[in-house]
Amino acid sequence: METKPAEISSSKMFGGYNKRFKHFSPTLGCSMTFHIYFPPSSSPSHKFPVLYWLSGLTCSDENFIVKSGAQRAASSEGIALIAPDTSPRGLNVEGEADSWDFGVGAGFYVNATQDKWKNWRMYDYVVKELPELLTDNFPQLDTSNASIFGHSMGGHGSLTIYLKNLNKYKSVSAFAPIANPINCAWGQKAFTNYIGGNKSEWEDYDATCLIKKFHDVRATILIDQGEDDKFLKDQLLPHKFEEACRNANVPLLLRFQPGYDHSYCFIATFIDDHIRHHAQALMLP
Numbered sequence: 001m002e003t004k005p006a007e008i009s010s011s012k013m014f015g016g017y018n019k020r021f022k023h024f025s026p027t028l029g030c031s032m033t034f035h036i037y038f039p040p041s042s043s044p045s046h047k048f049p050v051l052y053w054l055s056g057l058t059c060s061d062e063n064f065i066v067k068s069g070a071q072r073a074a075s076s077e078g079i080a081l082i083a084p085d086t087s088p089r090g091l092n093v094e095g096e097a098d099s100w101d102f103g104v105g106a107g108f109y110v111n112a113t114q115d116k117w118k119n120w121r122m123y124d125y126v127v128k129e130l131p132e133l134l135t136d137n138f139p140q141l142d143t144s145n146a147s148i149f150g151h152s153m154g155g156h157g158s159l160t161i162y163l164k165n166l167n168k169y170k171s172v173s174a175f176a177p178i179a180n181p182i183n184c185a186w187g188q189k190a191f192t193n194y195i196g197g198n199k200s201e202w203e204d205y206d207a208t209c210l211i212k213k214f215h216d217v218r219a220t221i222l223i224d225q226g227e228d229d230k231f232l233k234d235q236l237l238p239h240k241f242e243e244a245c246r247n248a249n250v251p252l253l254l255r256f257q258p259g260y261d262h263s264y265c266f267i268a269t270f271i272d273d274h275i276r277h278h279a280q281a282l283m284l285p
Contacts, residue, residue: 005137014075015040018065027129028088029119034130035065037081038140039074047142048080049282050134054126054154058105061085067264073275079282080141084130086153088119101186102193109157110205112194120194127161127168147278149173151267156181159207163214171281173222173274175267176229179241180208186235208244215248222253222277224270226260
């Protein structure tokens with residue numbers, strides 16, 4: 001099967017290009033799509049730093065590219081945006097599409113250990129396979145100069161991946177992340193099915209727990225959270241993460257934004273701040 005990415009769409013935006021690619025993923029055992037936004041370049045030899053975006057529940061690789069407006073700031077800062085999908089697709093595992101918060105569109109950026117869900121290895125896909133694929137096929141990308149951010153489930157993914165791979169990413173930020181998944185219904189459902197009943201293993205994918213282990217964080221973590229987000233109280237639990245960061249002396253800027261909800265309207269409003277946050281860490285002029 002063809003693992004080399006094939007371009008399936010392209011559209012110009014703010015002088016650069018949104019390009020969508022399809023490839024076969026050996027990690028996930030199925031075909032996957034991802035987007036790259038290439039900013040404009042004056043030199044064919046110029047290499048762009050990369051900023052990975054991890055999307056939330058029910059999303060694909062398209063939502064962020066279409067709705068966030070991140071390309072304007074990425075274009076001016078000279079950062080390539082990478083937006084992978086959120087789960088394997090097309091495997092037809094029984095029950096994979098029974099609910100919106102588990103299975104298809106809900107990979108939670110973990111490596112499943114339960115046999116039924118063995119293809120759900122989004123952690124390895126994002127951390128290992130995708131960067132290698134980009135390095136091998138896109139010489140204009142400097143994958144050694146990378147940062148990561150995301151929204152909701154993808155905020156959880158970006159925080160946990162960053163904390164466990166401080167040598168791979170220069171910075172992290174998140175919009176309304178699921179910050180303490182072992183203590184919310186979304187996380188408990190996903191972890192029970194993907195990882196099993198041993199709750200100590202869940203902690204390996206919980207940012208609030210990981211802060212205690214991986215507290216050698218130098219770059220400030222930026223989180224924006226809408227105060228009118230209907231999931232704030234029961235599912236997102238940013239105060240738990242804030243408390244863990246305070247106890248571990250990890251630099252955190254947690255901003256509560258009055259009146260904003262969980263939607264891409266909220267993301268689009270503050271996306272430029274996040275792009276600039278990462279541009280600074282990626283040492284761009």
